[in-house]
Amino acid sequence: MVLTDHLSETVAETPINGKATINSIEVKDVTVSFKSKKGVYTAIKDINLSIKKGEIVSLIGHSGCGKSTLMNTISGMVTPTTGEVIANDNLVKGPGPDRGIVFQNYSLLPWLSVYKNIYEAVDSVLHSKTGEEKKQIVTDALAMVNLTPHKDKLPGQLSGGMKQRVAIARAFAISPKILLLDEPFGALDALTKGSMHIELLKLWNLDHRNKTIVMVTHDIEEAIFLSDRVVVMNNGPAATIKEIVDVPLPRPRNKKDIVHDPMYMEIHDRLLSLLFDKFSINDIH
Amino acid sequence: MGRRFKKDKMKKILTLDTLYTILSFFASLVILGLIWEVVAIVTDRQIPGPASTWVVFKELIAEPFYDRGPNDKGIGNQLVSSIYRVFLGFGIGTLIAVPMGLMMGSSKAMMRLFNPIVQILRPVSPLAWFPLGLLAFQAAEGATVFIIAITSLWPTLINTSFGVATIPADHKNVGKAFGFSVWKYITKIMLPFALPHIITGLRLSIGVAWLVIVAGEMLSGGVGIGFFVWDSWNGLSLEKILIAILIIGTVGLLLDKIFNAIQQGFAWENK
Numbered sequence: 001m002v003l004t005d006h007l008s009e010t011v012a013e014t015p016i017n018g019k020a021t022i023n024s025i026e027v028k029d030v031t032v033s034f035k036s037k038k039g040v041y042t043a044i045k046d047i048n049l050s051i052k053k054g055e056i057v058s059l060i061g062h063s064g065c066g067k068s069t070l071m072n073t074i075s076g077m078v079t080p081t082t083g084e085v086i087a088n089d090n091l092v093k094g095p096g097p098d099r100g101i102v103f104q105n106y107s108l109l110p111w112l113s114v115y116k117n118i119y120e121a122v123d124s125v126l127h128s129k130t131g132e133e134k135k136q137i138v139t140d141a142l143a144m145v146n147l148t149p150h151k152d153k154l155p156g157q158l159s160g161g162m163k164q165r166v167a168i169a170r171a172f173a174i175s176p177k178i179l180l181l182d183e184p185f186g187a188l189d190a191l192t193k194g195s196m197h198i199e200l201l202k203l204w205n206l207d208h209r210n211k212t213i214v215m216v217t218h219d220i221e222e223a224i225f226l227s228d229r230v231v232v233m234n235n236g237p238a239a240t241i242k243e244i245v246d247v248p249l250p251r252p253r254n255k256k257d258i259v260h261d262p263m264y265m266e267i268h269d270r271l272l273s274l275l276f277d278k279f280s281i282n283d284i285h
Numbered sequence: 286m287g288r289r290f291k292k293d294k295m296k297k298i299l300t301l302d303t304l305y306t307i308l309s310f311f312a313s314l315v316i317l318g319l320i321w322e323v324v325a326i327v328t329d330r331q332i333p334g335p336a337s338t339w340v341v342f343k344e345l346i347a348e349p350f351y352d353r354g355p356n357d358k359g360i361g362n363q364l365v366s367s368i369y370r371v372f373l374g375f376g377i378g379t380l381i382a383v384p385m386g387l388m389m390g391s392s393k394a395m396m397r398l399f400n401p402i403v404q405i406l407r408p409v410s411p412l413a414w415f416p417l418g419l420l421a422f423q424a425a426e427g428a429t430v431f432i433i434a435i436t437s438l439w440p441t442l443i444n445t446s447f448g449v450a451t452i453p454a455d456h457k458n459v460g461k462a463f464g465f466s467v468w469k470y471i472t473k474i475m476l477p478f479a480l481p482h483i484i485t486g487l488r489l490s491i492g493v494a495w496l497v498i499v500a501g502e503m504l505s506g507g508v509g510i511g512f513f514v515w516d517s518w519n520g521l522s523l524e525k526i527l528i529a530i531l532i533i534g535t536v537g538l539l540l541d542k543i544f545n546a547i548q549q550g551f552a553w554e555n556k
Contacts, residue, residue: 075462077458077461077462094461095461095462095464096464097463097464100462101458101462103455103458103462105455107455107456107458107459107462108459109456109459109473109474109477111477111478112473112477120463120465120469120473121459121463123469124463124464124465124466124469125463125464170463174463
């Protein structure tokens with residue numbers, strides 16, 4: 001099994017170069033409140049976050065801390081109550097094809113084949129392209145995630161990992177500048193998860209690390225392995241950003257070697273202490 | 286290898302199961318015949334038993350499509366014209382029910398606006414609609430089709446709107462995230478999801494339509510299985526009435542089986 005995203009040699013551009021100053025996403029003073037029967041519930045409060053082009057950022061926190069809500073304000077699925085989100089220099093007013101979304105539960109249409117699931121998204125977003133071009137894009141996307149032999153299957157006939165690969169291929173196929181992943185590997189077993197991390201980085205590399213990726217997760221190892229920065233959130237309601245932890249580990253990262261890196265261990269410890277206050281039974285009073 | 290074995294075993298169980306089903310069906314017919322015979326004995330043969338009905342049935346079936354004037358047609362002719370009317374009325378009802386159901390299911394405002402109308406009109410008996418139909422169409426034929434349409438469209442309408450209203454957020458999000466056009470949303474998300482519900486509605490509707498046809502034709506006269514029942518009553522042939530009842534029941538069963546098969550064919554969950 002390949003454990004590194006070894007295609008890095010082909011990469012010409014890195015986020016540290018000239019484009020580093022260009023922000024891909026800017027979240028400005030965003031507060032999101034929902035009206036419920038019990039009154040107004042504030043999910044996230046006064047969030048400020050800038051994400052550079054080509055950066056991979058993880059949002060991490062406990063269940064219900066509003067990390068998905070924050071990401072949904074970027075995708076446009078949720079409108080901020082106050083504040084604003086700028087994505088690709090445009091004010092976010094709703095979902096748009098410049099931001100590809102991979103949902104936690106895959107969100108494939110169960111009555112369409114794998115091929116058709118990707119094709120309908122491509123057809124909808126890239127409507128100016130010819131039929132042949134669209135078909136080529138779908139074929140390429142399927143090949144990218146090694147699903148060509150399964151293209152005529154319905155989602156119900158696929159394993160969880162395969163479904164998620166279809167969802168990722170669909171998001172990549174519309175070539176968005178920003179990729180938003182909502183707990184993308186949360187429902188997968190640990191082994192599948194590990195290989196999916198490598199696949200995701202491979203796709204990111206193939207695209208010359210141009211795509212900005214924002215990912216919601218509750219897996220510390222996953223966050224460190226994939227991200228340039230990890231945004232740790234406080235517990236809700238009215239959740240805020242607790243701390244942003246930089247992950248300056250060099251790429252390509254090797255899943256096996258990285259865990260022995262002193263820097264990795266330091267970051268891992270930092271994240272653990274940010275997220276937990278009890279580390280053994282001795283800490284329970 | 287293991288899969289092959291499983292398949293063979295499945296096949297065996299299936300045939301055994303089918304055999305039981307067929308046997309049970311015939312047993313069920315025997316029970317019906319026995320009850321019928323008991324009723325005939327109890328009523329002192331005022332209601333004819335299966336044996337004497339069978340004699341009349343053989344006469345009817347010998348020449349099902351004869352035509353001797355407007356009031357004397359073969360049982361086959363009667364049945365065909367009834368089925369034609371049912372499908373015409375059911376078809377018109379469906380053309381109204383499906384778009385209305387899609388609209389009501391996809392918009393809360395539409396649901397609030399039209400649901401009271403649906404709830405008021407739905408329980409109205411077909412017989413109550415008949416005079417209105419006569420007035421509107423100035424003909425018994427039109428009135429019959431009208432009452433079939435207006436009483437059979439409700440199950441389809443309600444099921445369609447329910448199907449559309451219960452589209453999961455996951456599916457809707459796909460449409461939002463990838464900017465589906467309204468047309469794409471309807472054809473790729475709304476209709477495929479609602480289709481099994483729509484077909485369930487159609488199955489219930491065709492049942493109602495077939496239920497209504499007898500009452501409609503009794504009122505309208507002319508030709509049809511309902512008229513045949515009424516004509517047999519006037520001719521004091523109880524055997525013919527019993528035959529008509531059995532035919533009506535059998536055709537109703539067949540219609541239901543056909544729609545059940547369609548339902549199975551369209552259920553993407555099973556694939």
